[in-house]
Amino acid sequence: MTLFSLARKNIKGNFNNYFVYFVTLVFSMVIYYTFTSLQYSEKIQESIELSDTMSFMFGVSSIILILFVAIFILYSNSFFTRKRKKEVGLYAILGLRKKTIAKMLFYENLIMGIIAIVIGIILGTLLSKLFAMILIKLMGSIAEVDVGISILAITQTVIVFMVIILFTSVQGYRLIYRFTLIELFYDEKKGEQIPKVSLISAVIGVILLVVSYWLILKPFPDEFTTEYLIKNYGIAFVALVIGTHLFFRSVTVYLLRLSQKNKSRYYRGTRIIETSRLLFRIRGNARTFTVIALLSAATICFLGATYSGYYSNEKRAKEVVPFSYSHLSKGPEFDSQVESIIKADHRHPIKAKLDIPVIQVKGILSFQLDYDINPVKLISESTFNKVANALNKDETVSLSGNQAAVIQPRFTEYTKSVFKGENITIQLPQGSSELPFVHMVESNVLPFDYPDFFLVVSNEMFAKIAKKEAPLTYKVYEVENEVTAQATSRKVNKLVGNDFQVSSSFYTEYKQGKEGNAITLFIFGFLGLVFLAASGSIIYFKQLTEANEAKGQYEILRKIGVNKKDIRKSIKRQSLFVFGLPLTVGILHSCVTLYFTSNFISNLIGINLIFPILMAIVFFVIIYAVYYVLTVNTYNRIVNK
Amino acid sequence: MNIVVEAKQIKKVYGAKGNVFSALEDIDLTVMEGEFVGIMGPSGSGKSTLLNILATIDEPTAGDIVVDGINLTKMNEEQLSAFRRDKLGFLFQDYNLLDTLTVKENIILPLALAKLNVEELERRADEVADKFGIRDILNKYPYQISGGQKQRTAASRAIISKPNIILADEPTGALDSKSATDLLESLKDLNEQDKATILMVTHDAYAASYCNRVLFIKDGKIFTELVKGKRSRKEFFNKVLDVLSALGGGANDVI
Numbered sequence: 001m002t003l004f005s006l007a008r009k010n011i012k013g014n015f016n017n018y019f020v021y022f023v024t025l026v027f028s029m030v031i032y033y034t035f036t037s038l039q040y041s042e043k044i045q046e047s048i049e050l051s052d053t054m055s056f057m058f059g060v061s062s063i064i065l066i067l068f069v070a071i072f073i074l075y076s077n078s079f080f081t082r083k084r085k086k087e088v089g090l091y092a093i094l095g096l097r098k099k100t101i102a103k104m105l106f107y108e109n110l111i112m113g114i115i116a117i118v119i120g121i122i123l124g125t126l127l128s129k130l131f132a133m134i135l136i137k138l139m140g141s142i143a144e145v146d147v148g149i150s151i152l153a154i155t156q157t158v159i160v161f162m163v164i165i166l167f168t169s170v171q172g173y174r175l176i177y178r179f180t181l182i183e184l185f186y187d188e189k190k191g192e193q194i195p196k197v198s199l200i201s202a203v204i205g206v207i208l209l210v211v212s213y214w215l216i217l218k219p220f221p222d223e224f225t226t227e228y229l230i231k232n233y234g235i236a237f238v239a240l241v242i243g244t245h246l247f248f249r250s251v252t253v254y255l256l257r258l259s260q261k262n263k264s265r266y267y268r269g270t271r272i273i274e275t276s277r278l279l280f281r282i283r284g285n286a287r288t289f290t291v292i293a294l295l296s297a298a299t300i301c302f303l304g305a306t307y308s309g310y311y312s313n314e315k316r317a318k319e320v321v322p323f324s325y326s327h328l329s330k331g332p333e334f335d336s337q338v339e340s341i342i343k344a345d346h347r348h349p350i351k352a353k354l355d356i357p358v359i360q361v362k363g364i365l366s367f368q369l370d371y372d373i374n375p376v377k378l379i380s381e382s383t384f385n386k387v388a389n390a391l392n393k394d395e396t397v398s399l400s401g402n403q404a405a406v407i408q409p410r411f412t413e414y415t416k417s418v419f420k421g422e423n424i425t426i427q428l429p430q431g432s433s434e435l436p437f438v439h440m441v442e443s444n445v446l447p448f449d450y451p452d453f454f455l456v457v458s459n460e461m462f463a464k465i466a467k468k469e470a471p472l473t474y475k476v477y478e479v480e481n482e483v484t485a486q487a488t489s490r491k492v493n494k495l496v497g498n499d500f501q502v503s504s505s506f507y508t509e510y511k512q513g514k515e516g517n518a519i520t521l522f523i524f525g526f527l528g529l530v531f532l533a534a535s536g537s538i539i540y541f542k543q544l545t546e547a548n549e550a551k552g553q554y555e556i557l558r559k560i561g562v563n564k565k566d567i568r569k570s571i572k573r574q575s576l577f578v579f580g581l582p583l584t585v586g587i588l589h590s591c592v593t594l595y596f597t598s599n600f601i602s603n604l605i606g607i608n609l610i611f612p613i614l615m616a617i618v619f620f621v622i623i624y625a626v627y628y629v630l631t632v633n634t635y636n637r638i639v640n641k
Numbered sequence: 642m643n644i645v646v647e648a649k650q651i652k653k654v655y656g657a658k659g660n661v662f663s664a665l666e667d668i669d670l671t672v673m674e675g676e677f678v679g680i681m682g683p684s685g686s687g688k689s690t691l692l693n694i695l696a697t698i699d700e701p702t703a704g705d706i707v708v709d710g711i712n713l714t715k716m717n718e719e720q721l722s723a724f725r726r727d728k729l730g731f732l733f734q735d736y737n738l739l740d741t742l743t744v745k746e747n748i749i750l751p752l753a754l755a756k757l758n759v760e761e762l763e764r765r766a767d768e769v770a771d772k773f774g775i776r777d778i779l780n781k782y783p784y785q786i787s788g789g790q791k792q793r794t795a796a797s798r799a800i801i802s803k804p805n806i807i808l809a810d811e812p813t814g815a816l817d818s819k820s821a822t823d824l825l826e827s828l829k830d831l832n833e834q835d836k837a838t839i840l841m842v843t844h845d846a847y848a849a850s851y852c853n854r855v856l857f858i859k860d861g862k863i864f865t866e867l868v869k870g871k872r873s874r875k876e877f878f879n880k881v882l883d884v885l886s887a888l889g890g891g892a893n894d895v896i
Contacts, residue, residue, distance in 0.1 A: 194741075194782055267753040267762055276741040556737040559698060560751055560798070561726025563719045 003100065007107035017083075017544065020630070021076050022116060024537040028069045028530050029120025029161060034128040035062040035526075037153035044132065047141050049508060050515045061523045065530060070164050072534040076541065077109070077168045081175045083545055085183075088176055098176050105172040113165030117158060124157065125149050131526070138310070138518035140511070195253050195283045202254040205246025212239035216596045244293055244585060248286040252581070253279065270562065270570040278577055281546065288542065289582040292535045296586030299528040300616045301593050306524050307612035310517035314483070317510035319410060321447045322391060323476035324348075324485065324506045327496040329355075335475055338495060345488040348479040352390035356383055356445060357471035359462070362427045363455075369418070371409060373453040376426070379445060380462035387445050390478050395443045399458040405439035407454040416440045424455070428468045435461075446474055447500040447509075474499075482506050532620065536627035539579060543631045547638040554639035567640045572632050579628045587617055644707075645806050645838045646672040646695060651704035653690050653861075664690045665701070666861045672806065677832040677839045679852035681881070683888065684844070687861040689810060692842045696729060696808050697721045709805045726751055730799030730807040732841075734814035736791040738783045744794050745770075745779040751802040769797040773827055789820025796827060800837065807831075809841040813848050825851045846885060850878035857884055864888060 011018070038044065039058035045051035091101045215236035256279045260266050266275060325342060329335050342350060356379065363376035384405075385396045397405045406419050419437040426433050435457065445454065457465070479485060489507035496504045503509045554567060562570075594613050653665040664687045672678050682688045693699035695706065697713055706713040709728055716724060731737070738747050745766055746753075752762045770776045773793040778786050786794070792812060799807050809828070813821035829851050831837045841852065849855050851874065857864040865884060869877045 193784065263763075264759045267749060267759055268756055269754060272742065272746055272750065272753050273739070276739075276746065280741045553739055553741075556739060558722075559696070559725070559731055559733075559737065560754070561722050561724070561729070562754055563722030565719065566722075566754075 003104050004107055007104050007111060010104075010108055011112055017541075018080075018112065020537045020540050021080075022112070024533045025069075025073065025116045026120045026123060027533050028065065028072070029117065029157060030124045030127050031526050031530050032062055032065055032069070032160070033121065033124030033153055033157045034131045035065060035523075036156050037124075037128050037150040038132060038135065040150055040152045041132070044136065044141075048139060048515050049512045050519070053516065054519055057519050057523060061527060065527060066160055066164075068527075068531065068534070072538070073164055073168055074171070075538065077171060079541060079545070081105070081172055085175075085179070092176075102173045102176045105175065106169045109169040109172050110165065113161070113169070117161050117165075120161070121154055121157060125154075128153075131522075135518065135522045138522060139515045140518075141515070194280060197254055197257050198250050199254065201246050202250040205243050205249070205251045208239045208243030209247060212236040212243055213592050215239070216592050240589065241290075241294060244589070245286065245290040247585065248289040248293075248581075249283065252282055256282070270566055270573075273557065274570050274574050274577075277550070277574060285542065285578070288538060289585075292539070292582040293585040293589065295531055295535065296583060296620060297589035297593060299524070299531055300587065300590035300613070300620060301597060302524045303521075303528055303616040303619075304590070304594050304613040305597050306517060306520045307615060310514070310521050311612065313513040313517055314510060317506060317513050319444060320502050321504075321506045321509040322387070322444045323354075323447075324479040324482040325477045325489070325492050325496075326447050326499070326504050327475055327492070328499045329473040329475050338475070338492060339477075341491050341495065342477050342479065342488060345479070345485065348481055348485045348488060350477055350479050352478040354383075354386055354390055354476050356387070356474040356476055357462075357466070358446070358474060359465055359469050359471045361465070361469060364425045364427070366422045366424065369414075371412065371414075371453065372451045374451065376424070377454045378426075378457055378462065378465065379454060380459050381456055382459050384441070384443075384445065384456045387476075388443055390476075391443070393443050395441055397439055397441060397456050399438065399456065399461075401458060402433065402435050402461065403438045403458060404435040404461075405441055405456040406437055407444060407456065408440055408442050409452045409454075410444060410448050411452075414440070426465070428465060430468060446476070447504055448502045449500040483510060486511070528616075528620075529623075532623045536624060539582075540627055540631050540634075543575060543578060543635055544638070547635040551639050558640075564640055568632075568636050571635050571640070575628055575631050575635065579624050579631070583620065583624050587620070590617075643674045644671055645674050645676075645709060646670065646840070647707045648695065649705050651691070651694060651706065652702045653687070653694065653699070654702045664861050665694075668704075668858075668861075668863060670695075670856070670863075672838060672840060674838055675832070675836040676854060677829070677852045678841070679849040679855040680840065680842045680858060681844060681846075681849050681855055681885070682858035682864070686858045688842045688844075688858050691858065692808055692810050692840070695840065696731065697725055726754055727802060728805045730802065730804035732792070732795055732799045732807065732809035732812040734811035736783075736788075736795045736815075738791055738794060738798075740783055743780050743782055744775060744786065744790075747783070747794055748779075748797045748801055750798060755802065765801055769801050772800075772831075773797050787820075788816055789823060792816060792820065792824055793827070796824065800831065800835075806838045806840060809839060809843075811843055811845075812841065813843065813845060821845075821848065846878060846881045849881050850874050855881060855884075857888055859888055 015022075035058045039055050039062065045054060048054065088101055088105070091104075092098065096104075212235075215232055218232070256275055260275060260279075266272055325338070327335075327338055339353075342348075359378040360375040361378060362374050365373065381397055381399050388394070388396050399405060404424065408414060416439075419440055421437075423434050423436040426435060435455070439456075441456065485505070485507045489503075489505040492505050493503060493508055498504075503512070557567060558564075591613070648668060648670040651665055651668040651670075652663070655662045655664055668687075668691060670691075680688045680691065690699065694701050695708075697716075701714070704714075708724075711724065711728075713721070713724070739750070742750065748769060749762050749766050752765065766779075767776070770779055773796055775790060775793050775797065778790055778794075783791060783794070792815075796812075799809075807828075812828075813824060816824065825848055828839060828841075832839055832853075839852075841848070843849055853869050855867045855869075857866070867877075867880055867884060872880070
């Protein structure tokens with residue numbers, strides 16, 4: 001029997017143990033392959049507005065993915081090798097030279113890695129097409145999917161994973177040299193001990209968690225500086241990480257110990273067994289639990305935030321760019337050129353066409369406002385009402401004399417009360433006039449351009465000022481079914497140039513937002529999946545190792561009269577704790593963080609985050625549930641035959 | 642006196658057609674209440690198989706076993722588990738304590754599983770702990786105590802549910818001679834004072850000399866039986882040794 005065939009036999013024999021790891025490995029390869037092939041896909045990029053961003057984002061996220069996967073593979077491998085120490089010791093006793101055993105371990109890892117790569121690439125070429133279609137659907141594009149067999153992506157995937165697998169194979173090779181024979185043989189029973197209850201670290205843990213939650217949930221201060229951001233949330237983050245670790249390390253120990261105090265509950269049925277087993281294992285799991293809880297919190301957060309961004313995109317775009325097309329009038333010849341382009345598009349007939357005269361003046365507020373208001377843009381009452389009519393909005397104003405209404409600057413949260421009773425002094429070439437604020441309205445007129453400070457004034461007032469300061473005229477068009485006006489928008493954009501900080505056509509803003517959100521959603525979705533699969537697989541494997549160690553203990557239970565059903569129930573309860581605890585903490589963390597982000601985001605775009613967050617959480621729970629069922633079944637098979 | 646265990650025509654066959662190995666052949670066994678019965682025999686004679694079958698951990702190929710009036714062969718898994726919990730006490734060579742439970746928790750485990758109330762449970766735990774002199778280690782964990790203490794813990798667990806019969810499988814096998822003697826004395830006290838019925842498998846003649854009656858098994862059949870009667874323990878020990886030498890093969894480790 002050659003060394004190679006021995007290695008092959010080992011893999012076959014251990015395949016049951018490796019299965020979940022193997023599936024996770026293949027899955028992460030498929031995702032990596034998909035990311036890289038999307039990064040290099042030319043056809044998809046041609047058809048979208050954000051092609052550079054897309055390539056860049058997939059490049060970056062494939063690097064993040066590979067870092068994560070590398071850690072996962074290294075961790076799992078150290079797990080496997082530790083588990084097999086005894087077997088290695090046996091080979092050594094049978095007289096195999098260290099070098100030979102090391103070679104065998106090396107081959108084993110290599111064979112498995114190569115098989116995983118082959119399967120990963122095959123599945124990758126098949127599935128990446130499907131995934132790319134999902135992405136295109138999310139982006140709302142109509143493009144031919146040229147993803148599938150991409151030589152570039154295949155080469156990159158093979159090289160990257162080969163490097164990782166070679167590295168871990170070398171680790172396996174070195175294992176045998178690191179230990180003496182006696183160490184290899186007597187490793188299994190290290191004699192785990194009951195963890196001591198440390199009330200101090202439990203209390204510190206709780207305090208840190210409370211402090212970090214408090215810091216996160218605290219309302220924004222009036223002055224929102226970067227320094228505050230870094231200080232407040234930096235401390236909150238550190239407290240959260242340490243607090244979470246102490247929570248798993250000490251608080252759970254304390255709580256389990258406390259639950260033992262209630263004798264009539266504790267001494268009843270199999271609870272005594274579960275509680276004590278969990279108590280013994282908790283220290284060994286604390287670090288894994290911490291990482292999993294924090295990472296799931298982060299993933300749920302990102303997923304929730306992106307998801308909501310994606311679904312509120314149209315509303316946001318309509319706010320940023322109110323009309324289908326807007327441009328500054330540059331003489332009749334130019335204007336008619338633009339108009340003819342828009343008119344030529346018969347599939348998007350014009351619903352409304354308006355001229356919007358705007359006067360830019362210098363103004364001084366009667367109070368302090370942390371917003372740069374100059375130049376103030378004045379529009380007339382009638383213009384505002386015409387716009388409202390053209391965009392089917394109910395919000396109209398009626399002003400007289402000096403009265404002025406402010407349009408809420410976009411991306412701010414100023415309320416009516418800020419302006420109430422205050423006024424603004426408009427400076428004109430001859431003298432100045434004081435305009436009292438009587439309203440605040442929220443309908444925007446032109447595409448966003450900083451500073452976004454519009455004032456609506458009465459028609460007479462507007463006419464009066466217009467005599468001294470000539471207005472600029474903007475031409476705006478609203479067309480039917482603007483969300484599909486790709487070709488015309490491109491032409492208009494090209495002709496008009498940069499009149500505003502954002503695009504001058506609604507479609508471009510809408511589509512870029514949609515694509516950007518779709519790409520992030522796609523990336524976070526799949527990164528989240530890989531992370532979930534990996535963390536689930538780690539817990540699964542830990543539980544399995546524990547099951548193998550606990551075989552004897554369960555046999556004792558069977559002997560003293562616990563039936564199979566009760567043992568299964570006991571395994572279920574234990575596994576529920578092991579899967580449920582980090583997940584619950586993760587969800588709690590993410591809810592708190594999302595509460596903060598939603599404050600932050602909805603300030604900017606004003607949307608409801610509850611549904612998307614719920615979706616992300618449900619998604620997480622379902623996947624963990626699958627691993628939970630897998631774990632219970634395998635655990636049961638090992639100890640409860 | 643009542644019959645506690647009555648086994649008739651027990652057969653145990655391993656393997657499939659063509660390659661059959663018979664571990665037990667038509668064994669009959671009756672144990673009366675209050676008896677301390679030893680089962681001896683060379684390695685592979687089938688003594689542990691017999692004990693496992695009586696313990697309902699293993700199933701006989703044929704034959705009937707009645708314990709305390711209940712026919713074991715007609716019960717399902719769940720009933721058997723409940724039966725083990727309520728009617729049997731176990732003592733094993735490797736103690737079979739749960740590492741994650743304290744001594745006390747190990748002892749009361751059968752009662753906790755039977756969902757007895759806490760007061761009764763605590764009372765009985767103290768009672769058996771006193772009997773075996775392990776009161777001061779009740780809150781220790783198995784990894785903190787010696788082999789002899791572990792076996793006394795296991796013995797306490799075996800008797801706490803007041804079982805109809807205590808089944809012991811080489812209980813002294815892993816103990817030094819002092820601890821072994823202590824344990825055997827305790828079992829003898831239990832038998833004589835509390836009228837506990839004990840069935841003990843051993844291949845140690847010294848341990849067997851504590852029994853009232855010793856059955857010898859060879860190649861799956863009952864070879865002979867010795868009753869202590871009015872003999873002293875020393876005389877009985879010599880008798881056991883005689884039978885063992887007649888039995889031969891594999892039973893060389895008499896002391």
